[in-house]
Amino acid sequence: MSNEKGFTLIELLGALVLFSLIxxxxxxxxxxxxxxxGNAKQTNSLRNDANYVTQVLRTAYENDTLDKVCVENGTIQTDDIHLQLTPGNQISEINFSYPGENSSNCFYSQPEKQTLQVNFTISKIDGDEIIEPFVVDTAFTKPTADDLTVTISQPAPPPTNPDNGGGDDGKDEEEPGEPTTPGEGEENPGDNSDNPGDGGTETPSNPDDEEPKPETPDEPDTDSPILGTCKVLEDEIVKTNTDKGKGNGNKREDSVYTGDTTLSETQFNxxxxxxxxxxxxxxxxxxxxSIHKILFEVNHDFNVNGSLDLQESSDTNIGNKxxxxxxxxxxxxxxxxxxTLFITNQLTAHNQSVLMVHGNVEVGSGHFFTKSASCVGGDATYKNDLEFQNFSTYTSGGKLTAPVLKMYSQSTVKMEKAAEIAGNLNLENDARLxxxxxxxxxxxxxxxxxxxxxxxxPGTFKKSLTVRNSAELSINGNVVVDGTTLIETNAKFNVSGAATFGNDITLRNSGGQFTINENTTVNGSINMDQGAIMYVKGNAxxxxxxxxPQNAxxxxxxxxxxxxKISPDWGGGTICAKGDIKMDQPYTGHELKILPNNQKCQK
Known part of the structure; x- marks a missing residue:
């Protein structure tokens, strides 16, 4: 039956069924x-926490603060290690072992051993149930005393006769960056199924062909004052340890590629x-x-769609980016x-490694440890935390931009241009900026x-400024401090220009310095301990x-x-000016000396 005024019952049911299926x-x-x-986000969360834990444990091992560490309640908490994992993630298992020994879930240092095997699992926990585990198996190597002792010699002077081809100029016969011809006079290694270039398409050079000639990469400016220090360190530390053509017979060839190349290798050694x-x-x-102990050169760009590890004195040279x-x-x-250098996530430099970038750097986060040396010719932008420790050095010819900067343990950073830190700036233990x-x-x-x-x-400090325990802050320009200022315990604060303080100033303990060379404005209170001195060479x-107080x-x-208001009423110190002293609230106490128009004010 049909209904000329609408749908039949069967048509209506069919439409409902179709709608339900869709x-x-x-x-x-x-x-x-x-x-x-959700699974992808969870896996990324576990991977990020695993990288973070690996970095913390590696640093603790190198700094001798890992001893007697165990996992408790899914994390590690000691006086020196404070892990902050993603909520819901925890360390469900960890094992330490030296090569050839049984593993233990706690670490007990053996000073004579250098390499430590570490295996741990980070898991997503729901109640008492492990939802997804992420296993890490790695090894840490502690630098020896010899590793931490570096003797830097001056570079050899250039030869008096550069055109003399008969003498030894102290260089290798093969200049870096010039592609070699593999198997010259021998069977073409491209015909060998064991050729190490199987991961991509190799075009060996042919000595009989005049065209095309290989392009010689642009030589870096080795005379650059920025990269010069790192060049010396590279020659002293890296190039003397890189394995170039030593033994192992036919299994080791110079792998030469011409033109844009894609290789799927996971390790070059x-x-x-x-x-x-x-x-x-x-x-x-x-x-x-990962690249281990070989010379690795790319004429143009080097693109890695993953992580890149440079190990064991590997010498990597990239012409462009x-x-x-x-x-x-x-x-x-x-x-x-x-x-130039672009890194999406984290840059880590350890154990006397050397980083040289002729242009700009853009990195997620930066962590520099154990006498690493870095030289950057251009600007450096870090999108996350930036940290320096353990005698690491960093020299740049451009501007430094980072959300947080932390420096410890005699690390040194030198910038030719400005430094812009969006968040906290923290320096400890002889660090130098x-x-x-x-x-x-x-x-x-x-x-x-x-x-x-x-x-x-000039210097701008948007929040609090604290200088203590023989630390020193010296600004060759004007200064603005919006937060509170604390100078204590033999600390020094020197400003060559004018200064404006938006909040309170506290000067504690004698022996330090607080000197402003031009006019100074303090919009908060000034609290001084006995013996403290505030010296303004302009108007205050x-x-x-x-x-x-007394002696201040x-x-x-x-x-x-x-x-x-001026205080204290009793036992006061001295307020002295070579010009006038104006007090909106006249001092009514005793003993505090107020000396206007005094040409003999003594610090």
Whole structure:
């Protein structure tokens, strides 16, 4: 039967069934997509935590702070190690062992051993159930006393007769960056199924062909004052340890590629390679890869769609840009020289490794340890934390930009241009930061334990400024501090220009310095301990309360204007000006000396 005025019952039921099937399919696809997205996010979370734990444990092992470490309640907490894993993730298992020995879930140091095997599992925990485990199996190598002793000799002078081809000029017969001809006079290694270049398409050079001639990479400017220091270190540390053509017979060939090349190798080492060279083109590796103890040269760009680890004195030279889609690690006296550097995630430099970048650097986070040396010719931008420890050095001809900067253990950073730190700036234990232009810190700034910061330009500190325990801050320009200022315990704060303080100033313990060369404005109070001295070579505008106890002094070569209350009533120190002293609230106490128009004010 049909209904000329509408649908039949069968048509209506069919439409409902079809609509239900479409709805169920759509919901199923959406649910699967959400589940896959959730699984991917969870895997990334576990992987990121695993990388983080590996870095913390490696640093603790190198710094001798890993002894007697065990896992408790899914994490590691000691006086020196404070892990902060993603909520819901925890360490479900960890084992330490030296080669040839049984493993233990706690670490007990054996000073005579250098290499430590570490195996741990990070898991997603739901109640008492492990949802997804992520296993890491790695090894840490501690530098020996010999490794940490570096003798830097001066580079040899150039030959008096550069055109003399008969003498030994002290260089290898084969200049770096010039592709060699593999198997010259022998069977073409491209016909050998065991050829180490199987991971890509190799075009060996032919000595009988005149065209095309290999392009010679541009030689780096070795006379650059920025890269010069790292060049000397590379020659002393890296190149003397790189294995170039030593033994192992036919299994090791010079692998030479011409033009843009893609290789899927996961490791380049001396078991298979003598050297790897790509001329007249770029090299792309679609996966994570490590390079061990060989010479590795790419004429143009080097692109890694994963992580890149440089190990065991590997000597890597890239003509243009190095781009790493995940993390870059330099370990065990390895070196990387490149035109520019782009890293999506983390850059880590360890154990006397050498990094040389002729142009700009853009990195996720940066961690530099154990006498690593880095030289950057251009600007350096870090999107996450930047950290230096253990005698690491960093020299740059450009600007430094980072959200957080932490420096410890006699590390040194030198910038020819400005430093812009969006968040906290923290220096401890003889760390040294030298800036060629202005300095900006958007968070709290702390200098402690003989740390030293100097800037050849103005300084802006948006939050608190603390300088203590023989630390020193020297600004060759004007200074603005919006937060509180604390100078204590033999610390020094020197400003060659004018200074404006938006909040309170506290000067504690004698023996330090607080000197402003031009006019000074303090919008908060000034609290001084006995013996503290504040010296202003211009006028001083003190808009809050002023507390100057016995033997403390406020001295100005110009005028002093105090708007707040002056204390103490008894046992006061000295307020002295070569110009006038104006007090909006006249001092009514006793003993505090107020000396205007005094040409003999003594610090």
């Amino acid at each position: 709805t169920i399919s759509a919901v199923t696809v959406t649910a699967q997509a959400l589940q896959q997205d 001396t078991n298979k390679y003598n050297s790897v060279k790509v001329s007249n083109g770029s090299l792309t590796i679609p996966n994570s890869v 190095t781009s790493v889609n995940q993390s870059l690690g330099l370990f065990a006296k390895s070196s990387l020289e490149t035109g 030298e800036i060629g232009k202005d300095i900006y810190a958007g968070g709290d700034t702390t200098l402690n334990s003989s740390a030293y910061v100097t800037a050849n330009g 505008y003190l808009n809050g309360n002023v507390h100057v 002094k406020i001295i100005a070569d110009g005028d002093i204007h105090i708007k707040g």
